[in-house]
Amino acid sequence: METYSNPDEIPPSFCVGQHESKRALPINSQTVRSAHESNYDLLTTPITTSHFQSRVLGLLSAHLPKMQSPSPDANGTMETTENTRPLDIPPLAPSDTHLTPNDAMSQLVGVTSSWIDMCSPDPLIADISRQVFMLEVAYAAFCGIGYILVPGPKLHHRDMHSEGVMYYARAIQDAITMGPYIQFHIWVKSVDNPELEVDEMGDLAPLAREEFLEDLDDGSSPPLDPFGTWDAWDTIRRACKYHTRLFVALALPKQLPPMSVQSRWHSEPVHMLTFDANSFIKNQKGFPVLSKPHQSMISRFMRLRTAPWILLCDVGPIPGVEANESSTGGRQGADYPSLTQAAVSNKKNHDPTPHLSYIRNLQQRQPSRTAMERFGVGYQDYLQAPLQPLTVNLESITYEVFEKDPIKYEWYERAIAKALKDWKEQQKTTSHPDGRVLVAVVGAGRGPLVSRALKASAETGIEIDLWAVEKNPNAFVLLQRHNQTLWGGKVTLVQSDMRGWKGPKVEVKTPADTPSIPVGKSLGIENSLLYEPVSGQNSPDPSTSQGPRDLTSTTVDIVVSELLGSFGDNELSPECLDGITHLLNPTHGISIPASYTAHLTPISAPKLHSDIMNQTISNPAAPETPYVVMLHAIDYLSTNQPSAATTMSIHSGSTNNNGRTSISTLPGTETPIPDVQTAWSFSHPNRHIPPQAPGSSTISNAHNVRRTRLTFPVQNRGVCHGLGGYFETVLYRDIELSTNPVTMDSKSANMISWFPIYFPLKTPLNVPDNGEIVVTMYRQTDGRKVWYEWMAEVFALERFTGPSGESVAPVMSGARAVSPGDKGAQSAKPPQPRGGHDRIRRVRVGMTDLHSSIKEGCLM
Numbered sequence: 001m002e003t004y005s006n007p008d009e010i011p012p013s014f015c016v017g018q019h020e021s022k023r024a025l026p027i028n029s030q031t032v033r034s035a036h037e038s039n040y041d042l043l044t045t046p047i048t049t050s051h052f053q054s055r056v057l058g059l060l061s062a063h064l065p066k067m068q069s070p071s072p073d074a075n076g077t078m079e080t081t082e083n084t085r086p087l088d089i090p091p092l093a094p095s096d097t098h099l100t101p102n103d104a105m106s107q108l109v110g111v112t113s114s115w116i117d118m119c120s121p122d123p124l125i126a127d128i129s130r131q132v133f134m135l136e137v138a139y140a141a142f143c144g145i146g147y148i149l150v151p152g153p154k155l156h157h158r159d160m161h162s163e164g165v166m167y168y169a170r171a172i173q174d175a176i177t178m179g180p181y182i183q184f185h186i187w188v189k190s191v192d193n194p195e196l197e198v199d200e201m202g203d204l205a206p207l208a209r210e211e212f213l214e215d216l217d218d219g220s221s222p223p224l225d226p227f228g229t230w231d232a233w234d235t236i237r238r239a240c241k242y243h244t245r246l247f248v249a250l251a252l253p254k255q256l257p258p259m260s261v262q263s264r265w266h267s268e269p270v271h272m273l274t275f276d277a278n279s280f281i282k283n284q285k286g287f288p289v290l291s292k293p294h295q296s297m298i299s300r301f302m303r304l305r306t307a308p309w310i311l312l313c314d315v316g317p318i319p320g321v322e323a324n325e326s327s328t329g330g331r332q333g334a335d336y337p338s339l340t341q342a343a344v345s346n347k348k349n350h351d352p353t354p355h356l357s358y359i360r361n362l363q364q365r366q367p368s369r370t371a372m373e374r375f376g377v378g379y380q381d382y383l384q385a386p387l388q389p390l391t392v393n394l395e396s397i398t399y400e401v402f403e404k405d406p407i408k409y410e411w412y413e414r415a416i417a418k419a420l421k422d423w424k425e426q427q428k429t430t431s432h433p434d435g436r437v438l439v440a441v442v443g444a445g446r447g448p449l450v451s452r453a454l455k456a457s458a459e460t461g462i463e464i465d466l467w468a469v470e471k472n473p474n475a476f477v478l479l480q481r482h483n484q485t486l487w488g489g490k491v492t493l494v495q496s497d498m499r500g501w502k503g504p505k506v507e508v509k510t511p512a513d514t515p516s517i518p519v520g521k522s523l524g525i526e527n528s529l530l531y532e533p534v535s536g537q538n539s540p541d542p543s544t545s546q547g548p549r550d551l552t553s554t555t556v557d558i559v560v561s562e563l564l565g566s567f568g569d570n571e572l573s574p575e576c577l578d579g580i581t582h583l584l585n586p587t588h589g590i591s592i593p594a595s596y597t598a599h600l601t602p603i604s605a606p607k608l609h610s611d612i613m614n615q616t617i618s619n620p621a622a623p624e625t626p627y628v629v630m631l632h633a634i635d636y637l638s639t640n641q642p643s644a645a646t647t648m649s650i651h652s653g654s655t656n657n658n659g660r661t662s663i664s665t666l667p668g669t670e671t672p673i674p675d676v677q678t679a680w681s682f683s684h685p686n687r688h689i690p691p692q693a694p695g696s697s698t699i700s701n702a703h704n705v706r707r708t709r710l711t712f713p714v715q716n717r718g719v720c721h722g723l724g725g726y727f728e729t730v731l732y733r734d735i736e737l738s739t740n741p742v743t744m745d746s747k748s749a750n751m752i753s754w755f756p757i758y759f760p761l762k763t764p765l766n767v768p769d770n771g772e773i774v775v776t777m778y779r780q781t782d783g784r785k786v787w788y789e790w791m792a793e794v795f796a797l798e799r800f801t802g803p804s805g806e807s808v809a810p811v812m813s814g815a816r817a818v819s820p821g822d823k824g825a826q827s828a829k830p831p832q833p834r835g836g837h838d839r840i841r842r843v844r845v846g847m848t849d850l851h852s853s854i855k856e857g858c859l860m
């Protein structure tokens with residue numbers, strides 16, 4: 001991996017904090033200063049003390065004997081009133097908290113108590129926990145704490161799994177309201193491993209009364225669930241309506257989860273990555289380091305628009321601050337020397353914060369950014385309205401941004417050169433009477449493709465007559481200037497909408513003027529038409545012309561355009577190119593691009609969803625608008641990877657590996673490749689444009705309507721927030737551009753001109769494990785504008801068995817099973833039938849409205 005060697009490129013700066021799970025000493029300004037001197041940026045602090053915990057436990061033990069043992073009443077419900085007889089936790093006393101409002105507050109992250117259990121099935125325990133939590137949040141808000149770390153929900157209570165998450169979520173919702181300036185970070189493990197959810201002395205969870213606990217006594221422990229903690233997080237943030245002050249703090253173990261799980265977390269608002277001493281391995285010199293997969297994961301997260309902080313947990317005290325013996329208790333695996341030992345043994349070489357030093361070193365070694373990342377800094381996950389270059393005249397700065405692309409223009413030049421060579425080799429007739437190939441750059445902008453066409457002609461030695469058509473009058477000024485200063489007046493400029501252009505008029509040459517070695521033969525249209533001045537047509541400089549000339553209309557041999565949007569056709573390239581197709585050489589005319597295809601894949605994009613929900617308040621059309629966006633914090637829902645549950649269960653033997661090992665990621669390390677499917681295509685020149693209906697003033701655009709229905713297999717459960725859209729285009733033969741994440745590197749790596757398009761869903765759709773998303777989409781037109789319509793359906797695949805010998809047809813719920821040529825559907829691999837009578841039934845479990853961007857449609 002290339003690292004930041006270029007001095008102009010500043011490596012990202014990591015914000016690193018220190019956390020001690022048993023921090024007993026109060027944090028004051030001096031502690032914060034010491035932390036800064038040691039190179040930490042921030043510290044965590046418990047909001048309440050162990051004294052408070054003892055007080056609550058004392059109150060509870062005094063309260064419990066006063067309660068009758070709970071039992072079901074006549075209605076079958078537990079005697080609610082008696083069982084939940086509340087125990088009021090009195091307000092905090094000075095001994096309950098070390099926090100005092102001071103200058104250090106902005107560098108502190110308050111940590112709420114981990115000994116409570118807001119998910120407890122026992123309403124009394126859940127209620128006490130909620131009260132403790134709310135008291136802590138209220139006091140932290142009072143002190144001016146800006147960030148709170150909340151230990152995640154307890155997911156397992158005997159044989160009950162994830163049952164109390166909704167109660168936890170409800171409390172978080174209240175807390176967000178109570179602390180209006182606080183950012184809340186829900187601290188979750190990357191996967192749900194029930195074996196690691198252990199209660200400690202003094203925790204409230206084990207005090208839940210038997211009557212509220214289910215015990216199936218089947219002896220089986222619940223399986224490790226790769227998406228279990230994500231599921232809990234999803235419940236919480238949904239209950240909190242994707243609140244912008246709600247984040248994830250992600251605890252990373254020594255063995256990372258499969259890439260599909262990592263990718264899911266990458267799409268979530270993870271604002272802290274936490275590592276404890278056990279997440280580290282030791283290098284040959286015995287220093288703590290992170291494994292390669294951890295390093296890659298950190299680098300990936302650090303490229304997010306808002307890079308997460310790193311929290312080092314229980315890795316040793318802050319140097320200079322009196323070491324608290326209990327604070328190092330969590331350092332299992334920490335056979336690093338203690339401060340005192342090290343001071344005695346070797347004062348000079350001792351590093352009191354080796355984990356921090358490692359992270360700081362890692363910061364310096366961050367891989368340098370790709371061309372697209374450098375170009376897109378600040379644009380990650382930033383929603384932009386697509387350009388409408390047909391109806392809006394672009395500004396120079398916008399053209400300037402396009403022109404920075406290191407690939408696009410190069411590829412166009414190659415395409416033009418190849419087309420010219422072919423023209424010559426195949427001895428095709430040219431439109432120009434003098435045998436030159438007539439090339440028109442339509443939608444020339446400030447002229448970069450004009451320059452490339454001239455270069456292609458120069459490098460192939462094939463002469464061209466070059467025309468440039470542009471409707472933007474401002475850009476046209478620059479085109480004229482370039483023609484004088486750069487192109488030596490060789491280009492004929494036309495200021496016009498290409499759809500109204502009458503076509504080139506060329507000088508009729510006498511045989512003596514004809515080049516001795518013509519590229520091809522002329523079309524034989526000499527003298528067919530006399531010159532007529534065309535409004536707006538900028539004929540060659542009259543000062544250089546020698547007397548009156550005979551001009552004749554002719555056709556274009558090669559039309560070069562770049563009218564493509566992020567979804568290919570969304571800036572109305574089909575409609576514009578249709579408008580000049582009649583001007584193309586009828587037998588040999590070439591369009592560069594020759595074709596383009598639109599591509600789709602369903603994605604999880606919580607940040608975009610949250611942004612769009614916020615915009616909807618002022619703009620009701622916001623959730624029905626396709627956006628151009630540099631997709632970053634997203635997860636592809638349909639990929640080539642098997643489900644993470646399958647991968648983890650096959651390899652479950654290795655999940656508790658805590659020893660020194662080089663295996664630090666669970667199987668499934670490959671980056672999942674998304675299933676990006678083709679929606680539709682357009683080819684040029686289109687020789688099948690229907691003629692204008694007699695008596696009609698407008699040309700029908702019905703031939704540019706498209707529709708598609710695509711089936712995407714989904715391996716791991718998730719939430720679909722929208723569709724990622726891309727395009728591929730064939731410029732000429734094998735010269736292609738692509739923004740499709742699957743093919744972009746092979747077709748046009750480092751191209752930066754286009755961000756993807758995003759089609760949002762108003763209401764996110766939950767998809768089950770091994771489910772399917774079926775997308776229906778239209779490109780619609782009424783002859784005046786073009787817009788898109790889209791909807792998504794979710795199917796669960798169920799196995800069912802028919803009576804013996806009976807043939808049971810799968811019940812189809814509207815979506816096709818496998819469409820001809822549908823690669824994605826063929827790779828769906830639904831569960832294989834066991835025996836002869838099992839069938840797969842597709843059950844529709846969710847469906848969106850039909851979205852329509854008609855209000856934001858592109859005017860033709």
Ligand SMILES: C[S@@+](CC[C@H](N)C(=O)[O-])C[C@H]1O[C@@H](n2cnc3c(N)ncnc32)[C@H](O)[C@@H]1O
Pocket residue numbers: 389390393394399402403442443444445446447448449469470471472475496497498499561562563564576
């Ligand atoms: C995406 S820009 C490309 C500009 C330039 N060719 C380049 O590659 O940098 C598209 C250009 O086409 C022009 N354009 C769009 N529709 C047009 C039309 N119907 N007739 C003429 N120009 C058009 C726009 O004004 C804009 O300058």
